[in-house]
Amino acid sequence: MTKKLKKMLIRIIVTAVLLVALHFVPVSGIARFLLYLIPYGIIGYDILRKAWRGILNRQVFDENFLMAVATIGALAIGLLKTGDYEESVAVMLFYQVGELFQSYAVGKSRRNISELMDIRPDYANIDTNGQLTRVDPDEVAVGTVIVVNPGEKVPLDGIVESGESSLNTSALTGESLPRDVKPGDGIVSGCINMSGVLRIRTTRVFGESTVSKVLDLVENASSRKSRSENFISRFARWYTPAVVFGALALAVLPPLVRLLLSFPPEWSEWVYRALTFLVISCPCALVISIPLSFFAGIGGAGKAGILIKGSNWLEALSKTGTVVFDKTGTLTMGVFDVVDIHHSELERETMIEYAALAESASSHPIAVSIRKAWGKPLDMSRVGKVEEISGNGVVVEIDGQEVAAGNSRLMRSLGIEPIECHSTGTIVHMAIGGHYTGHIVISDVVKPDAAKAIAALKQSGVHQTVMLTGDGKAVAAEVAERLGIDQFWSELLPEDKVEKVEEMLTRKPAGEIVAFVGDGINDAPVLTRADLGIAMGALGSDAAIEAADVVLMDDDPMKISKAIRIARKCMRIVYENIVLAIGVKAVCLVLGALGLANMWLAVFADVGVMILAVLNAIRALFVSRL
Ligand code: ADP
Ligand code: MG
Numbered sequence: 001m002t003k004k005l006k007k008m009l010i011r012i013i014v015t016a017v018l019l020v021a022l023h024f025v026p027v028s029g030i031a032r033f034l035l036y037l038i039p040y041g042i043i044g045y046d047i048l049r050k051a052w053r054g055i056l057n058r059q060v061f062d063e064n065f066l067m068a069v070a071t072i073g074a075l076a077i078g079l080l081k082t083g084d085y086e087e088s089v090a091v092m093l094f095y096q097v098g099e100l101f102q103s104y105a106v107g108k109s110r111r112n113i114s115e116l117m118d119i120r121p122d123y124a125n126i127d128t129n130g131q132l133t134r135v136d137p138d139e140v141a142v143g144t145v146i147v148v149n150p151g152e153k154v155p156l157d158g159i160v161e162s163g164e165s166s167l168n169t170s171a172l173t174g175e176s177l178p179r180d181v182k183p184g185d186g187i188v189s190g191c192i193n194m195s196g197v198l199r200i201r202t203t204r205v206f207g208e209s210t211v212s213k214v215l216d217l218v219e220n221a222s223s224r225k226s227r228s229e230n231f232i233s234r235f236a237r238w239y240t241p242a243v244v245f246g247a248l249a250l251a252v253l254p255p256l257v258r259l260l261l262s263f264p265p266e267w268s269e270w271v272y273r274a275l276t277f278l279v280i281s282c283p284c285a286l287v288i289s290i291p292l293s294f295f296a297g298i299g300g301a302g303k304a305g306i307l308i309k310g311s312n313w314l315e316a317l318s319k320t321g322t323v324v325f326d327k328t329g330t331l332t333m334g335v336f337d338v339v340d341i342h343h344s345e346l347e348r349e350t351m352i353e354y355a356a357l358a359e360s361a362s363s364h365p366i367a368v369s370i371r372k373a374w375g376k377p378l379d380m381s382r383v384g385k386v387e388e389i390s391g392n393g394v395v396v397e398i399d400g401q402e403v404a405a406g407n408s409r410l411m412r413s414l415g416i417e418p419i420e421c422h423s424t425g426t427i428v429h430m431a432i433g434g435h436y437t438g439h440i441v442i443s444d445v446v447k448p449d450a451a452k453a454i455a456a457l458k459q460s461g462v463h464q465t466v467m468l469t470g471d472g473k474a475v476a477a478e479v480a481e482r483l484g485i486d487q488f489w490s491e492l493l494p495e496d497k498v499e500k501v502e503e504m505l506t507r508k509p510a511g512e513i514v515a516f517v518g519d520g521i522n523d524a525p526v527l528t529r530a531d532l533g534i535a536m537g538a539l540g541s542d543a544a545i546e547a548a549d550v551v552l553m554d555d556d557p558m559k560i561s562k563a564i565r566i567a568r569k570c571m572r573i574v575y576e577n578i579v580l581a582i583g584v585k586a587v588c589l590v591l592g593a594l595g596l597a598n599m600w601l602a603v604f605a606d607v608g609v610m611i612l613a614v615l616n617a618i619r620a621l622f623v624s625r626l
Contacts, residue, residue: 151363297570334365520544
């Protein structure tokens, strides 16, 4: 518990004790009034101060103003008429209990979320005599040279010493276009290196690097408001003035009418009703329970291995109508076996060694699999300049020769005519020194639950599933058919994928969400562009986890439909709470205006609704059987 919360708790306990003690103190008149001002001041001083500031800043109508007017008014009635001051202090006390509860709950879930989505880079690569060692970024001194491979986060701010690449800076700037860097350019931590190997001389220690500032941004991102939360603030904007003027009318109009009809005006009765009306009107239950419902939903999803980056994304998930998938690493394992080698002039071993060297810096699943197929240590001193061309392959200098490994598009772009392959599988064509040397046929397996996951999506109300892939048409068709996917497009470049998703965005029915699921390798821009980006967290690159709005920690495609069901449940609870809070409030307001409710009832109704709403909100946390 933080200091602030502790202080509040002490104020609450002291006030409660004083309130009970004063009840038995046999003083009356003005002395009693002055005695009650002590607990009132202790519990309410900050509310009074905030209300006063609100008036000075001309932002009068907030809940502080409501509480201040109602309690001061109740004190005044006590002084002038009834001699009862307990009510006023108690109202303030209950209000503060609610506030304490709220800040505790909100603070706790904030911390959980930022712990879950730690964007802190875990390591920096330091080059010691040709060997890369991973060290804690905190330990790297200014002026050290660090190495950043494609797909990795830049851990520290610095200047590029050698290498060329493009950087994804969207986590820092919101800019989705990659930024190209070359030697001499400044580079900030927290970007993701997309294509080439970079050697960077650091200019700041970790604590002062940009990424430390970005961590603050993430805190804010997690509190991004959803539409339903905005609903509260929009609601408050007309609601508070409405009840204040309503109360004013209630205090003034009936006595005036009575005067006109020559009855006694009963001013204090009507002023009291007006003040009760104000206390009743406090929308505490709404204000507390809606964020809490979202936090509970996000927390429950987190326990299920689904990381949701903010309440707005939870709301989006609940409206998902179309789910678009990337193939490799998302629907398939992304773990390829080498099936065959065709048309090779080289020994099988030599061919794979060249391929492994070429793929040594790539984090693409194909690259990882080829390195695994080689299985022996690589002599990295043979590797020079590295270039990875998204959605095509790699072009690398090995022993001073240019070696290309990738698809037929890559070969043609280098002016080399590949030999087409007739086996079904993913084909890695190879060329050494501009000369075609054959291709490696590799095959991937579909994730065990992928077909079930697509069926489960249909059951949860998703009416369209689409697959986009950079891979060849034959493989794509086979996978789509096996999994029961409605539609597929193949041989797409990363920018084609963005275009396809944009097309779907323009054609979708209003109020519906198009979600894209990917691993972030060659599809981070699509993750950002779709209404909702869902990333595979375990296999996915840092880029994906950064760009996505929802991260599946264990890469299980079954989790997508689960996430949708969790979101639907949570939204249902949110709406239940809105209806409950506003409904009870309306009934109490009418009772208050009719003089059938006093302030105690008002406070208890509010606390009661709040407790019900909070208990209901906590239901969002339980998701294991969804
Ligand atoms: P997907 O959409 O299936 O995830 P990608 O967009 O990542 O596929 O890649 C598209 C195609 O580009 C791959 O099927 C492969 O032919 C080629 N490719 C991409 N990166 C590499 C690489 N590092 N090595 C070899 N081929 C690659
Ligand atoms: Mg991919």
